[in-house]
Amino acid sequence: MQAGERHRRYWRSNLRMTGALLAIWFVATFVVSWFARELQTLTVLGFPFPFFMAAQGALLIYLLLVAFYAWRMGKLDEEYGVGEDA
Amino acid sequence: MAAQSQFTSQLKRYYSLYTGGVIGFVVLLSILEQMGVPNQTLGYIFLGVTVSLYAGIGILSKTSDVSEYYVAGRRVPALFNGMATAADWMSAASFIGLAGTLYISGYDGLAFVMGWTGGYCLVALFLAPYLRKFGQYTVPDFLGARYGGDGPRMIGVFAAILCSFTYVIAQIYGLGLIVSRFTGLDFGVGVFVGLGSILFCSFLGGMRAVTWTQVSQYVILIVAYMIPVIWLSVKHTGNPVPQIAYGYVLEQVTAREKVLNDADTPDGAREAEVRGILKQRQTDTEARLRALDAGGENYLAAERSRLAGQVAELRKRHAADDEIADAEQALGAFPQDVAAAKNAWRAEAEADRLKSSPIAAHAEPYAGPDEETRDNKRKNFLALVFCLMVGTAALPHILMRFYTTTSVKEARLSVFWSLLFISLLYLTAPALAVLAKYDVYTLLVGSSFSELPSWVSAWASVDKALMNVSDINRDGIVQLAEVTIGGDLIVLATPEIAGLPYVVTALVAAGGLAAALSTADGLMLTIANALSHDVYYKMIDPKAPTGRRLAISKGLLLVVAVCAAYVTALKPGDILFMVGAAFSLAGSAFFPALVLGIFWKRANKAGAIAGMVSGLSVCMIYMYITYPFFGVNAPLWWDINPISAGIFGIPMGFVGVIIGSVLSRPPTAKVQALVDYVRYPNIAGDEGRSAS
Numbered sequence: 001m002q003a004g005e006r007h008r009r010y011w012r013s014n015l016r017m018t019g020a021l022l023a024i025w026f027v028a029t030f031v032v033s034w035f036a037r038e039l040q041t042l043t044v045l046g047f048p049f050p051f052f053m054a055a056q057g058a059l060l061i062y063l064l065l066v067a068f069y070a071w072r073m074g075k076l077d078e079e080y081g082v083g084e085d086a
Numbered sequence: 087m088a089a090q091s092q093f094t095s096q097l098k099r100y101y102s103l104y105t106g107g108v109i110g111f112v113v114l115l116s117i118l119e120q121m122g123v124p125n126q127t128l129g130y131i132f133l134g135v136t137v138s139l140y141a142g143i144g145i146l147s148k149t150s151d152v153s154e155y156y157v158a159g160r161r162v163p164a165l166f167n168g169m170a171t172a173a174d175w176m177s178a179a180s181f182i183g184l185a186g187t188l189y190i191s192g193y194d195g196l197a198f199v200m201g202w203t204g205g206y207c208l209v210a211l212f213l214a215p216y217l218r219k220f221g222q223y224t225v226p227d228f229l230g231a232r233y234g235g236d237g238p239r240m241i242g243v244f245a246a247i248l249c250s251f252t253y254v255i256a257q258i259y260g261l262g263l264i265v266s267r268f269t270g271l272d273f274g275v276g277v278f279v280g281l282g283s284i285l286f287c288s289f290l291g292g293m294r295a296v297t298w299t300q301v302s303q304y305v306i307l308i309v310a311y312m313i314p315v316i317w318l319s320v321k322h323t324g325n326p327v328p329q330i331a332y333g334y335v336l337e338q339v340t341a342r343e344k345v346l347n348d349a350d351t352p353d354g355a356r357e358a359e360v361r362g363i364l365k366q367r368q369t370d371t372e373a374r375l376r377a378l379d380a381g382g383e384n385y386l387a388a389e390r391s392r393l394a395g396q397v398a399e400l401r402k403r404h405a406a407d408d409e410i411a412d413a414e415q416a417l418g419a420f421p422q423d424v425a426a427a428k429n430a431w432r433a434e435a436e437a438d439r440l441k442s443s444p445i446a447a448h449a450e451p452y453a454g455p456d457e458e459t460r461d462n463k464r465k466n467f468l469a470l471v472f473c474l475m476v477g478t479a480a481l482p483h484i485l486m487r488f489y490t491t492t493s494v495k496e497a498r499l500s501v502f503w504s505l506l507f508i509s510l511l512y513l514t515a516p517a518l519a520v521l522a523k524y525d526v527y528t529l530l531v532g533s534s535f536s537e538l539p540s541w542v543s544a545w546a547s548v549d550k551a552l553m554n555v556s557d558i559n560r561d562g563i564v565q566l567a568e569v570t571i572g573g574d575l576i577v578l579a580t581p582e583i584a585g586l587p588y589v590v591t592a593l594v595a596a597g598g599l600a601a602a603l604s605t606a607d608g609l610m611l612t613i614a615n616a617l618s619h620d621v622y623y624k625m626i627d628p629k630a631p632t633g634r635r636l637a638i639s640k641g642l643l644l645v646v647a648v649c650a651a652y653v654t655a656l657k658p659g660d661i662l663f664m665v666g667a668a669f670s671l672a673g674s675a676f677f678p679a680l681v682l683g684i685f686w687k688r689a690n691k692a693g694a695i696a697g698m699v700s701g702l703s704v705c706m707i708y709m710y711i712t713y714p715f716f717g718v719n720a721p722l723w724w725d726i727n728p729i730s731a732g733i734f735g736i737p738m739g740f741v742g743v744i745i746g747s748v749l750s751r752p753p754t755a756k757v758q759a760l761v762d763y764v765r766y767p768n769i770a771g772d773e774g775r776s777a778s
Contacts, residue, residue, distance in 0.1 A: 007766055014765075015685075018211050025207045029200055029475075033468055036193070036451035037460070046333030051449045054196035055516040056329065059203050059509050066210045066505055070498035073215070077495070082766045084493045 010080040017072060021065050028053070028061045090492060094163045101166075105305050111135065116589040125588045129268045132592040133599065136306060137279075140299045140603065141286035147298055148290035152632050155292035155639070156223040156615060162297055162490040168503020170297045171487045173304035173604035175202075175508055177253075178260025179665045181307060181601035184512075186573025187662070188519035192448040194463060195519075197470045199512050201669075203505060204471070205478020208677075210501040213479055214488040216684045216764045218497035223489065224612075225482040225676065226620040231760060232683040233694040234753075236625050241698045245675035246482040246616045250609045251650065253481075253668040256661045257606040258654040264602065267548075267578075268595040274655055281651050284603055288611050289640055296607045297490060303600035308510055310597025314580040314590055315514050318521045321584055328517040335524050339448055342527045346566055347444045353532065360559050360567040364442035371435040378427060386427055393417045441567050448523060462725050470666070473732035477669025480676035482616070483608040494767040522576050525583050530555075531566045538564070541582035545575060553579070610650070614643040666729035667709060674701035674735025682743045687761050693747030701739025705731045 032039070032053045042049035044057075077083035115128055149155055162170070180202065188195040220228055226242030258277055265276030288296050319328035322335060345351050349358040377385050397413045421427035446453045452463035478484065487504075491497045530539060535557050545553035552572040555564055577598070581590035618639035623630055630638075678697045682689040711720035713728040726733055762769060 007762070007769065011765055021207070021211060025204065029204050029471060030468055033200075033451075033471065034464065036464070040451065044333075045330065046337050048449045050451050051193055051196070051336070052333070054193065054200055056513055058200050059513060062204050062207050063502070063505055063509060065207055066502045069210055070495075070502050073498055074495055077767050082768050084495060084767050 006080055007082065010076060010082055013076055014073070017069070017076075021069055024061065024065060028058045032058070090161060090163075093161060094165075097163065097166055101301060101305070104302060105309075108306060108309065112589060112593055115592070116587055119587055119589050125592075128588060129592050129595065132589075132596050133265065133268065136596045136600065137283040137603075140303065140600075141283055143299045143302060144286045144288070144291055144295040147295035149292065149294050150633070150636055152635065154294045155636055156489075156619065157486075158292075158294040158297045158490045160221070160490055161492050164491060164496045164500035165503050166297070166301050167487060167491050167496075167500040168505075168507050169304040170300035171484065171500070171504035172507035172511075173300040173307065173600070174483060174487060174608040175504070175605070176307065176511060176601050177257055177605040177665065178264070178598060178602035179256065179661060180511065180515075181311065181598050182260065182264075182574050182577045183662060185515045185518040185522070186576040188516050189522055189571070189576050190573050192446060192453075193451045194453075194467060196516065197467045198474065199516060201471045201474025202478065203509055203512050205475040206501055206505040206508070208475060208479035209484070209488075210498065210505075212681045212684070213485060214497045214501050215494045215767070217485060218488050218491055219494050219767060220764050221489065223619055224615050225485050225680070226616060227624075228683070229679060229694065230620070230624060232757065233679075233689075233691040234757065235691055238679070238691060238694045238698065239620055239624065241695065241702075242676070242679075243616045243620045245671065245698065245702055247613050249481065249668040249672040249675070250483060250612045250616075251646075251653075252664050252671065253483075254606055254609040254613070254650050255654050256664040256668075257602045257609065258650055259661055261599065261602040261606065262654065264595055264598045268592065277651055277654055280599070280603065280606075281647050284606050284610060285643065285647055288607050288614075289643055292615075292636075292639070293486075293490065293611060296611055300604045300607065303604040304507065306593075307597040307600040307604075308507070310593045310600075311511055311514060311577075314584050314586060314594065315518045315521070317586055318525075318580060318584040319517070322521055322524055328521065329513045332517040332520045336449055336520050339520060339524050339527060342524075343445050343447050346527070346531070356559070356561065356563065357565050357567055360565045361442045361444075363558050364438045364567060368435050368438035368442060371431050371438065375428065375431050375435065378424065378431070382424055386421070386424060390417075390420050393420060437570075441570075445566065448520065465725060466727050466730065469726050469730035469733040473666070473670045473673055473730045473736070476673035476677050476736050477671075477732060480672040480680065481669070482672070482676070483605075483612040485680075486612060486615075487608075518580065519576065522580065522583060526569065526571070527566065530569065531564055533564050535562050535564060539583075541579050544582065545579055610643060610646055613646045614639050617642045617646075663713070663729055667731075670705050670709070670730065670732030670735060671702065673732040674705035674739050677736060678739035678743050682740070682747075684761065684764060686747075687758050688752055689743055689747045690750060690753040690757075692750040693743040693745070696746030697739045697741075697743030700742035701735045704738040705735030708734055 032050060036050035036054075039049045044052045047055070074083070115131065119125075119128060151159070153159055184195075184198060187198060217225075217228060220231070222228065222231065225246060226239045229242040230236070230239035232238075258280065261280035262273045262277040265271055265279055266273045271279065315328050316326050319331050320326050323331040325331035345353055346357050348354040374389070381388075393413070394417055397410070397417055400410045400413055421430050452460045452467065454460040454463060488497045488500065491500050530542060533539065535555070538555065542553060542555060546555060549572070550570075552575040554570040555568055557564075558568050559565070578591075578594065581587075581594055618635060622638055623635050675698050678701060679689075679694045682697075683694070708723070708731040709728050710716050711718045712722055712731075722728075723734065
């Protein structure tokens with residue numbers, strides 16, 4: 001029941017993906033909010049861009065991010081044979 | 087597998103029928119309303135039917151099986167767990183308070199929208215799948231197993247109770263307000279009616295009952311939130327999708343703000359006139375405060391007799407009735423002693439100062455007169471977002487929900503469903519705030535005092551703090567600076583602003599009640615489980631038979647409920663601060679120890695204790711020394727508000743875990759094997775353990 005090489009590779013892919021998604025999360029949330037005043041002149045659907053991001057854009061990105069993670073991890077589980085039905 | 091999919095399709099059928107039933111019920115009541123049934127009765131029927139519905143589901147789900155009681159048998163499908171989590175998550179603060187906060191603070195209020203949704207990314211990436219694989223009953227369970235010994239578990243229990251209790255008080259407070267406002271019952275009675283129905287849900291069936299009532303509460307709360315906003319959106323834009331339509335309404339609001347702030351336009355000139363009067367009032371009040379500081383009791387007595395003289399004088403020359411009434415009211419409300427006068431006048435001066443400044447643009451981030459104020463606001467915005475997000479990923483009543491799914495895969499999926507169902511409301515709240523603002527700026531401002539919109543006069547007569555208009559410059563026309571709106575009004579009054587019948591108002595009240603009840607349910611169960619499972623079963627009497635464990639849990643639930651009701655009845659103040667505080671506390675105590683426990687094998691018991699204790703203490707100390715309620719009023723660190731104390735506590739927690747772990751021996755092979763067990767959904771030789 002010790003984790004083998006295969007498991008370590010699975011875990012590394014998981015960490016890489018977690019890191020990448022976390023970076024997207026960070027940019028959508030904190031970087032955009034930090035520069036909110038500078039981005040004020042851009043317009044999306046009638047909204048100033050920072051307002052759109054904080055009220056809608058970021059939420060949609062979070063949703064996509066969580067959906068992608070659930071889907072991709074399911075695939076990864078199968079690929080490495082660590083899925084629950086394996 | 088087959089049994090599970092049959093179970094799922096059965097659930098879908100039941101809840102579709104239920105949703106149809108709810109809509110049918112609303113239609114039936116609106117027919118009754120047309121037939122002339124009085125509003126008060128409709129309100130009673132609405133609250134009575136929904137509350138007994140929840141209680142009914144609670145009774146049907148009664149159980150004496152441990153796994154059913156603590157984790158709903160671990161067979162809740164991802165979709166339904168998503169709904170239950172959403173109801174568990176969205177409290178009275180989200181349902182009633184959020185749109186109001188957004189109305190008042192514009193862009194800066196969006197910190198709550200992002201913070202309360204973005205946290206689910208952290209739940210998905212760092213916690214939900216791993217906790218599900220671990221597969222026990224509570225969050226302290228994980229700390230106990232991962233770090234060994236009773237120390238980490240005990241701190242976990244303490245932190246879980248601390249933040250859940252802070253949070254539950256805010257819920258019960260909201261509950262009491264809603265029940266008392268819509269039925270006319272006393273606040274205290276409202277609290278006990280609400281609590282009674284909470285107990286009915288969770289007392290007999292634990293997590294199982296809470297799960298299935300929360301799903302039904304979600305349906306009611308989302309329907310109640312959406313109907314009036316969609317209606318309002320159609321009214322102003324002709325588009326039934328408010329989330330898309332309000333961008334253009336926002337443009338109009340922004341244009342209107344410019345007009346009202348520009349003293350060269352006729353509307354702007356009238357606003358400027360009112361602001362001038364308010365500014366004068368503020369200066370006068372400040373002068374009185376200075377005189378009070380100098381003269382003390384004597385000055386107060388002189389002022390009081392001056393007011394009394396005014397009343398007598400007005401009477402003598404038979405002045406207009408409302409003028410006399412105003413003067414009498416001022417005399418009646420005159421503060422009793424110096425301390426009370428100081429507080430009241432300070433609040434008055436502050437309110438006038440706010441209303442006499444130009445309108446802050448709704449869509450402008452971090453508005454402020456100078457660079458320093460703007461920077462300050464930006465800093466606090468980001469800090470608040472961070473604390474709310476990390477707190478989301480650490481609140482035990484939310485994390486506990488991910489123990490109830492059938493598998494790791496379902497747990498990941500269920501985070502997605504949760505976030506989707508939560509986002510429905512959070513995408514709508516900013517739209518509601520803008521639509522309501524449009525209504526106020528264009529329809530209310532500029533209308534004449536003799537024919538105010540009916541919702542304005544209706545709410546102004548209920549509660550002056552929620553809605554107040556007074557003709558300050560006596561020109562007979564409403565100016566924005568003459569309108570005072572309390573945040574909670576926005577959601578409560580939307581049906582009337584949109585011109586919908588009273589039934590929809592009652593539906594909104596039922597929605598707010600569902601939001602408060604579902605959150606309070608989850609929280610009380612968390613507290614009772616921490617005490618019965620972690621303290622009694624795991625630490626005091628590990629041999630206790632099942633029957634006694636559940637009996638103790640149910641008994642504790644009663645005790646917790648009574649304590650919570652008692653504390654709530656003392657009305658300990660600001661709801662938003664209490665909710666925010668719970669997030670900062672949870673984030674500081676749990677997040678570092680939980681995440682490092684999964685992602686860093688080297689983390690050990692000493693580290694966990696050091697991290698949890700230091701994170702939690704820093705957070706609590708900062709709140710204690712800076713939040714005005716406690717009266718210490720120490721200077722802020724880097725200007726961070728006390729609500730975001732977690733910005734110091736959370737990093738401190740990480741540092742504590744790392745330093746404590748590095749300085750002591752690595753964890754045993756058995757613990758490292760547990761970490762592997764948690765990391766992989768299925769690892770060879772696993773089957774025996776995953777059957778639990």
